[in-house]
Amino acid sequence: MALVTKENAGLRLVTRYAVLTLVALVFAFPLVFMIISSLKPDQQLLQDTSSLRAFLPVGDISLDNYRAAFDRAPIGRFMLNSIFVTIVTVSMSVAICSLAAFAFVYMKWSGRDAALSIVLATLIIPFETIAVPLLLMVSRLPWIGVEGVEWGWLNTYRVQIVPWIVDALTVFLFVQYFKDLPRELIEAARAEGASWFQVYRRVVMPLSGPVLATAVILKSLKMYNEQYLWPLIVVQDEAHRPIMVGLGYFFQLNVAWGELMAYLTLISVPVLVFYLILQRAFIASIASTGVKG
Amino acid sequence: MDRTLPASQRGSAMASRLTISNRAGWGFALPAFALITIFIILPFFFAFYLSLTNQRLISPNPTQFVGLENYRDLLGLSVITLGPERDENGAAVLNELGDLTYPRVRTVTRNPDFPQYRGMREWFRWRSGENARVVIASDVVFWKALANTLTFVFFIVPLQGGGALLLALLINQKLRGINFFRTIYFMPVVISIVVISLLWRFIYDGGDGLLNNILGALSFGLFPPVDWLGQPETALGSIIVMSAWQAVGFHMVIWLSGLQTISPTLYEVAAIEGASKWQTFRYVTWPGLRNTAVLVLIVITMQAFALFAQIDVMTNGGPLDSTQTLVFQAVERGYGKQDISGGSTISVLLFFIVLLISLTQRYLTRDRS
Numbered sequence: 001m002a003l004v005t006k007e008n009a010g011l012r013l014v015t016r017y018a019v020l021t022l023v024a025l026v027f028a029f030p031l032v033f034m035i036i037s038s039l040k041p042d043q044q045l046l047q048d049t050s051s052l053r054a055f056l057p058v059g060d061i062s063l064d065n066y067r068a069a070f071d072r073a074p075i076g077r078f079m080l081n082s083i084f085v086t087i088v089t090v091s092m093s094v095a096i097c098s099l100a101a102f103a104f105v106y107m108k109w110s111g112r113d114a115a116l117s118i119v120l121a122t123l124i125i126p127f128e129t130i131a132v133p134l135l136l137m138v139s140r141l142p143w144i145g146v147e148g149v150e151w152g153w154l155n156t157y158r159v160q161i162v163p164w165i166v167d168a169l170t171v172f173l174f175v176q177y178f179k180d181l182p183r184e185l186i187e188a189a190r191a192e193g194a195s196w197f198q199v200y201r202r203v204v205m206p207l208s209g210p211v212l213a214t215a216v217i218l219k220s221l222k223m224y225n226e227q228y229l230w231p232l233i234v235v236q237d238e239a240h241r242p243i244m245v246g247l248g249y250f251f252q253l254n255v256a257w258g259e260l261m262a263y264l265t266l267i268s269v270p271v272l273v274f275y276l277i278l279q280r281a282f283i284a285s286i287a288s289t290g291v292k293g
Numbered sequence: 294m295d296r297t298l299p300a301s302q303r304g305s306a307m308a309s310r311l312t313i314s315n316r317a318g319w320g321f322a323l324p325a326f327a328l329i330t331i332f333i334i335l336p337f338f339f340a341f342y343l344s345l346t347n348q349r350l351i352s353p354n355p356t357q358f359v360g361l362e363n364y365r366d367l368l369g370l371s372v373i374t375l376g377p378e379r380d381e382n383g384a385a386v387l388n389e390l391g392d393l394t395y396p397r398v399r400t401v402t403r404n405p406d407f408p409q410y411r412g413m414r415e416w417f418r419w420r421s422g423e424n425a426r427v428v429i430a431s432d433v434v435f436w437k438a439l440a441n442t443l444t445f446v447f448f449i450v451p452l453q454g455g456g457a458l459l460l461a462l463l464i465n466q467k468l469r470g471i472n473f474f475r476t477i478y479f480m481p482v483v484i485s486i487v488v489i490s491l492l493w494r495f496i497y498d499g500g501d502g503l504l505n506n507i508l509g510a511l512s513f514g515l516f517p518p519v520d521w522l523g524q525p526e527t528a529l530g531s532i533i534v535m536s537a538w539q540a541v542g543f544h545m546v547i548w549l550s551g552l553q554t555i556s557p558t559l560y561e562v563a564a565i566e567g568a569s570k571w572q573t574f575r576y577v578t579w580p581g582l583r584n585t586a587v588l589v590l591i592v593i594t595m596q597a598f599a600l601f602a603q604i605d606v607m608t609n610g611g612p613l614d615s616t617q618t619l620v621f622q623a624v625e626r627g628y629g630k631q632d633i634s635g636g637s638t639i640s641v642l643l644f645f646i647v648l649l650i651s652l653t654q655r656y657l658t659r660d661r662s
Contacts, residue, residue: 016468023463024477027542030492031480033503049495050506100325109318115326122333124651126599128620129640132627133339134332136350163332166325196317225485228602233628244487257495264488275483279476282483286543287550 029055034268038065038261045258065262072259073249074238075266082242082267085160086223092165094215098208100166101174102200106186116175123168128229134163135233155237160230164223170215173289177211178204214285217278224271243267337644343637350631363638369431371410373401374424385423395425402429435639438610438617441529445618446597448530453537454589457544458582462574464545465552479542486539490606493535497521497607522608525615532603532616540596544589551585552578591654598647619643 032055037045039061048054069075103109104116138153153159181204189199205212228244235241244267250260275282344363348356377385377393388394402410413429416436420426430436464475481489496503499520508516521531555578563573601620604610610617610625619639627636 013468016466020463020468020471020474023460024474027478027481027538029503030489030496031484033495034488034492046501049501049503054503054506096324096328100322103318103321107314107318107321109313109315109322112318112322115322118334119326119329122329122337124595124647125333125337125644126595126620126647128599128601129623129643130333130336130340131624132633132636132640133336133343135628136343136633137336137339162328166328166332168329171325196314196321200321221483225483225487226602228485228487229605229624233624244485247487247491260491264491268484268488271483271485272480275480276476279479283475283479283546286482286546289547 031268031272034261035265038258038265039063040065040258042256042258045261065258066266068256069250069259069262069266072256073246073263075243075246075263077238078241078243078246079267081157081240082224082227082244085157085227085242086220088157089161089164089223090216090219092161093167093170093219094212096166097170097215098174098205098212099200101171101178102196102204104171104175105178106183106199106204107196119171120168123172131229131233138163138234154234155240156235157240159234160227160240160242163230164227167219169289170219173211173215173218174208177208181207210284210288213281214288217282217285218289221271340637340640340644343634344641346634348633348637350628350633359634363634364642365431366635367432367435367638367642369413370416370436371413371429373398373410373427373429374421375401375427377423377425393423393425398427398429434614434617435622437614438619438622438639441616442598442600442618442620444529445533445536445600446594448533449537449597450590450593452533453541453593454544454586456537456541457589458548460541460545461548461552462578465549475545478545481539482542484539486536486602487606489535489539490603493531494522494607497531497535499523523612525613528608528612528616532600532607536597536600536603540593544593547589547592548582548585551582555581587654587657591650594650595647598643598650619646 036055036057037048039057040048041060041062041064044059048059053059100119104112138159140151141153143150143153143156143158153162185203185207186199189203190196194202225244227242231242231245235245247260247263250256250263345358345360346356347359347362375395375398377395379385386394398415401407402413404410410429413431414433416428416430416433418425418427460478464471464478499505499518499522502518502521504521505516505518509518519527521527559577559581560573563577568576599620600618601624604616604618604621605624608616610621620643623636623639623643625636626632626639
């Protein structure tokens with residue numbers, strides 16, 4: 001140990017940073033390529049892949065691809081659809097799942113343990129395996145709207161929202177968190193005559209910032225990024241289509257690579273910006289899913 | 294609600310009201326429970342039911358109950374032995390390359406003497422002495438999808454889980470600016486897998502793809518360009534590498550949180566005892582990560598069985614069915630070909646596989662306090 005000289009330590013530090021940087025390049029290069037390529041005309045984009053120019057904003061740089069992409073597809077509409085569906089689903093999800101978790105952890109009622117086991121058992125059902133039966137079901141479900149009863153949920157927002165509100169993971173996250181809150185607080189509030197809902201609203205939820213952040217981040221990523229198969233099969237009309245399905249517009253006949261890159265950049269950058277601003281919360285939220293297991 | 298109780302019982306009802314709350318309890322849990330029942334549990338049992346029928350999306354004929362026929366149609370598998378073709382003297386007939394020749398498989402599968410093989414097609418074969426052993430299946434694509442899914446799981450678990458552990462150890466050092474690197478490594482996790490798959494189509498492109506250019510430059514042109522997604526030999530491997538690349542940051546964070554639960558005292562003891570780096574890892578770090586390891590293993594496995602978006606965006610199951618997966622087939626049949634009962638049957642089988650995995654998880658974690 002005593003043999004480690006200053007130069008040795010310096011060299012080791014340099015090696016460490018070199019390794020870290022090399023690995024960082026492996027993770028960053030496709031995203032850099034995406035953003036840089038979105039600024040180039042198709043011909044130059046394809047030529048540049050043969051050299052390091054692929055990662056540099058050189059040559060004929062412009063925002064033309066973005067303009068063309070907006071002309072090709074109603075991107076604004078798709079974005080709004082995705083953002084709307086995400087916001088509504090996520091807010092309903094945290095409200096309904098936290099309320100249920102509250103009942104599972106603090107209240108005594110007959111059937112509670114069985115109900116919780118059933119909810120958690122659904123963790124092992126991959127969504128893709130129930131997609132087609134669910135499609136058959138939602139095509140015949142009723143809905144009571146302003147114009148009376150309608151049948152069938154296809155091509156709507158509700159078909160993208162309602163089935164996704166509750167998931168076992170979100171309930172599980174809240175259950176785990178509530179279990180660690182001091183029970184005396186809840187008992188004291190009850191003894192003072194607070195209703196169960198008041199305890200939930202005024203005592204438990206104000207203490208639940210960390211788990212709320214986790215649930216919101218994980219659910220938002222899922223709703224914004226991963227809604228692909230489901231909308232593909234239940235939403236055929238443009239008015240309700242989310243961003244991931246909108247990709248189809250860029251694959252008609254000839255692929256317009258520059259425009260495609262512009263579109264990919266447009267739909268990824270909002271999430272990346274959120275991530276870079278809130279990265280501590282993002283990483284903490286993933287870590288918290290692991291600790292309890 | 295106490296009003297309906299006789300006065301004598303009212304006291305005890307009052308006493309238990311603080312703890313027992315059937316109505317409020319169910320009331321709070323009901324929205325979540327109802328939604329999960331309608332949109333997950335019900336379609337799940339519906340899939341079971343559909344797998345026992347001949348339901349199609351649009352069909353003029355009424356749906357019929359067919360029992361286990363769909364399962365037989367999927368799972369039918371046999372090995373047959375073919376002897377080489379012989380001339381009238383009993384000598385084996387060789388083709389122009391000097392190889393033995395064999396009768397066609399259809400001489401068996403269309404032979405009325407073997408009704409059990411009817412409709413089956415060849416999946417693969419191997420030589421055994423002079424004879425050829427041929428595996429025939431009633432649904433070759435299903436078996437390929439199953440084999441590919443298992444291959445995907447088999448390779449991605451060590452690649453992604455092990456890679457994530459290496460990254461976690463790399464990032465778990467006290468260095469200035471380490472957060473910056475952690476941020477970069479995690480970045481692909483927040484990008485949609487659909488976007489990632491499209492980007493990597495560009496990287497894997499056979500003509501002027503980024504990967505070919507990078508490999509060509511690194512090997513000074515010695516490395517010939519490969520059509521990564523266009524060849525049966527490389528397509529699945531390419532998707533494995535990309536999938537691991539995308540999600541490895543996620544499991545890096547899970548490993549990191551596991552690493553941080555290990556007491557620093559243990560490392561101090563190891564240092565005092567003069568343990569080498571490898572010994573420290575083997576006897577301090579790894580035992581401390583046991584629970585994390587089970588979690589990472591199970592999560593990756595479950596996600597791997599659900600492999601769909603990458604296939605749909607990158608290869609559509611091709612070339613030559615080399616990237617077919619169970620979920621892709623379930624969706625392709627149930628939705629694409631409108632064969633709902635066939636798709637549901639694959640879903641049910643997939644579910645049993647996943648169930649088996651999670652029971653294994655229970656078994657592996659059984660002695661946890």
